Every structure is written in C-alpha cells, then in structure tokens.
Amino acid sequence: MTKNKIKFVDLGLVNRKYKTKYFNLINKIYDNSSFIKSNYNHILEKQICKIFKCKYSLCLNSGTDALIIALKSLGLKNGDEILTTSNTWISSAYAISLNNCKPVFVDINDKYLQMDENLLKKKLTKRTKAIMVTHLYGNPSKMDYICKFAKKHKLFIIEDIAQSQLARFKNKIVGNFGDIACMSFYPSKNIGAVGDGGAIICNSKKFFQKATLFANYGSVNFKDKDHKIVGFNSRMDELQAAFLNLKIKDLKKNNGVRKKLAKIYDKKCDSLGIRRIHVMPQAESAYYVYPIIVKKRDLLMKELKKENIYSQIHYEIPIHLQTAYKKTKRKDLKITENISKNILSLPFYPGIKKKQIERIFEVIQKNKFFI
Numbered sequence: 001m002t003k004n005k006i007k008f009v010d011l012g013l014v015n016r017k018y019k020t021k022y023f024n025l026i027n028k029i030y031d032n033s034s035f036i037k038s039n040y041n042h043i044l045e046k047q048i049c050k051i052f053k054c055k056y057s058l059c060l061n062s063g064t065d066a067l068i069i070a071l072k073s074l075g076l077k078n079g080d081e082i083l084t085t086s087n088t089w090i091s092s093a094y095a096i097s098l099n100n101c102k103p104v105f106v107d108i109n110d111k112y113l114q115m116d117e118n119l120l121k122k123k124l125t126k127r128t129k130a131i132m133v134t135h136l137y138g139n140p141s142k143m144d145y146i147c148k149f150a151k152k153h154k155l156f157i158i159e160d161i162a163q164s165q166l167a168r169f170k171n172k173i174v175g176n177f178g179d180i181a182c183m184s185f186y187p188s189k190n191i192g193a194v195g196d197g198g199a200i201i202c203n204s205k206k207f208f209q210k211a212t213l214f215a216n217y218g219s220v221n222f223k224d225k226d227h228k229i230v231g232f233n234s235r236m237d238e239l240q241a242a243f244l245n246l247k248i249k250d251l252k253k254n255n256g257v258r259k260k261l262a263k264i265y266d267k268k269c270d271s272l273g274i275r276r277i278h279v280m281p282q283a284e285s286a287y288y289v290y291p292i293i294v295k296k297r298d299l300l301m302k303e304l305k306k307e308n309i310y311s312q313i314h315y316e317i318p319i320h321l322q323t324a325y326k327k328t329k330r331k332d333l334k335i336t337e338n339i340s341k342n343i344l345s346l347p348f349y350p351g352i353k354k355k356q357i358e359r360i361f362e363v364i365q366k367n368k369f370f371i
C-alpha cells in the first residue's frame with residue numbers, strides 16, 4: 001500500500017488561510033486596473049521597513065533582480081572583486097558577474113555551513129571591494145567579525161537574506177549589518193509569494209535612490225519622464241504585493257513555528273547520530289530549510305522517495321563547479337565540495353504534522369547505514 005505523500009514543502013497548506021482574503025483583493029485590483037507599483041507595493045514596502053527595522057525598502061521582481069540592482073547601486077567598477085560563497089543559489093554569483101565584477105569564492109565552516117570568516121584575509125587583494133554574505137538555510141553568518149573585517153579594509157557588505165528573513169545575529173535582524181540587503185519572495189521562502197518577487201532593504205538614502213532608478217527604467221517613477229541612468233524594469237506587480245501584505249504579518253509567528261519544529265528535528269538527529277547544522281550561540285536562525293549531512297545522500301534520498309517522502313538538495317553542484325563558472329575552478333573549497341555531496345534537506349514547513357516527522361525519521365532510522 002502506498003503511504004501518504006510527505007511533500008518537501010506543502011505550499012497548498014501554508015497558503016490556505018490567505019485564499020479568501022486574497023481572492024477578494026484580486027477582485028479589487030482587477031476592477032481598479034492598477035496593476036503595477038501602486039498602493040499594495042507601497043503598503044508592503046512600509047511593512048517591510050517596520051518588520052525588518054530598516055529605513056528603506058524597494059519591492060522588485062525577484063531576489064535575483066534585487067542582488068543585481070543592489071550591486072548596481074553601489075557603483076562598483078569593472079574587475080572589482082567580491083568575496084562570496086560557492087555553496088549557495090547561483091544568483092549571487094550571477095549578480096556579481098552581470099555587474100562585470102569577479103566572484104572570489106571563500107570556503108564555508110563545517111559546523112554552521114556559512115562563509116568561513118577566518119579565510120577572508122587570505123582572499124583579500126587590492127581589487128577586493130565588497131563581501132556578499134548569504135545567510136544560508138536561515139542561519140546567520142558571523143556578522144560581528146565580517147563587519148569589523150569589512151570596515152578595516154573599506155569593503156561594502158551586501159547581505160543575501162533570501163533564506164533568512166528575520167533571522168538575527170546578536171539580536172540584530174540580518175540585512176541591517178551591511179550596506180544593502182536582498183531578499184526573495186520565491187514561493188517556498190519564509191515569506192513566499194504566489195509567483196516571483198524580491199526586495200532590497202537598506203539604511204542609505206543614496207543606495208535606495210540609485211536602486212529605485214535602476215529598477216524603473218532609470219526614472220524615479222511613472223511621472224518622471226527623464227531617464228537619468230541606464231536602467232531596466234524590475235517592479236513587483238500588485239497581485240504579488242497584495243498577497244505578500246497578507247502573509248508578511250505572519251512571518252514572526254511562522255518563524256516561531258519553524259523554530260519549534262527545528263528543535264524536534266534537532267532532538268531526532270541527535271538521538272539517531274545524524275549530523276546536522278548548528279546555529280551560532282549569538283544567532284537566531286529563520287530555519288528556512290532543515291538540512292542534514294549524511295554519508296550516502298543519494299541512496300537515502302531514494303529510500304525516502306520509495307516511502308513517498310520528498311527531500312531536496314541545497315545545493316548539488318557548488319557555483320564554482322557549474323559550467324557557467326568553469327573558468328573560476330578552485331582547489332581550496334573542500335568543505336563546500338564535500339557538503340554538496342552529502343547534504344540533504346528534509347521535508348520541513350509550518351504545518352507539517354508530528355506523525356509525518358515521526359515517519360521521516362523512522363525511514364531514516366531504517367536506513368541508518370546511509371547516515
């Protein structure tokens with residue numbers, strides 16, 4: 001008999017409570033015909049500032065656009081080097097390359113799986129101009145050290161908080177440590193849209209204004225007929241903004257649910273001897289996903305699938321080994337490479353049932369030779 005499916009993320013369940021309200025908003029927007037950068041965008045930008053405790057926010061088409069535009073707004077020069085990690089979604093490296101800069105990959109630490117701050121000095125050259133920090137899996141990087149290092153060497157900091165919405169380091173919300181931060185509202189994110197979406201947050205008027213121009217064809221807004229710089233179009237549509245306005249109100253509460261779930265998973269991992277990711281004592285994770293590190297990842301994934309349990313890999317091929325980056329191949333990213341072979345993200349989302357969690361770990365226990 002086929003067991004009930006355990007999805008990796010059950011978006012139907014996660015989004016169910018917003019459906020009636022959202023469909024009413026769709027009706028309103030449809031009748032008003034204000035589809036682009038109107039009231040719902042402005043309300044969302046205000047909500048983001050309030051929740052993330054920043055001065056400025058700009059809603060955009062995607063997290064990838066946010067990264068590209070954030071770098072544009074810093075005014076970097078061709079050939080500038082940006083220190084970043086290879087164990088992440090490829091958009092961060094793309095944003096660097098599309099700004100004619102060079103990604104310089106720094107390995108990660110093996111306890112927290114974040115940028116290894118102790119390796120930054122080794123990678124520093126005269127051309128280094130910025131550090132792009134991705135707080136991956138919801139887990140904050142060591143921002144006190146990274147900020148000190150950046151200050152000493154006059155480097156910009158760009159934070160990628162796509163996976164770490166409302167995570168904290170030393171009680172400060174990530175995204176507020178650097179010069180500019182980028183987030184994604186990809187549907188599975190802690191605040192996921194019903195399509196693509198992203199945002200920039202920052203505390204600098206100058207960077208905010210520059211980003212606003214880039215995202216709107218080089219003009220300030222619809223009324224501004226002068227295209228001041230070469231820009232492009234990356235605006236959030238009102239249908240996404242309306243949905244996100246509903247969902248963002250639950251971010252804190254949902255992160256609390258994720259934290260409680262993570263504690264259950266942590267206990268299970270520790271009792272079965274499964275290697276898991278740790279959160280720094282000064283940090284509070286947003287628990288975007290729950291990855292474990294096992295010896296025979298692909299075999300375990302297959303066994304889980306046989307039992308109708310769906311896991312995912314974050315990430316299977318590190319950026320420096322992707323075809324698009326084959327020229328930047330490096331030998332000193334050993335932890336990144338090892339992790340990519342052994343990491344597996346288990347089903348994890350607000351609303352997953354205790355019974356389902358039990359079943360996931362029962363199947364893992366049955367296959368303990370793979371862990």
Ligand SMILES: Cc1ncc(COP(=O)(O)O)c(C=O)c1O
Pocket residue numbers: 062063064065088089091092134160162163183184185186196197198
């Ligand atoms: C860490 C990280 N950065 C950037 C992005 C890109 O965001 P988007 O998919 O909205 O373009 C993602 C993924 O969605 C991500 O996980």
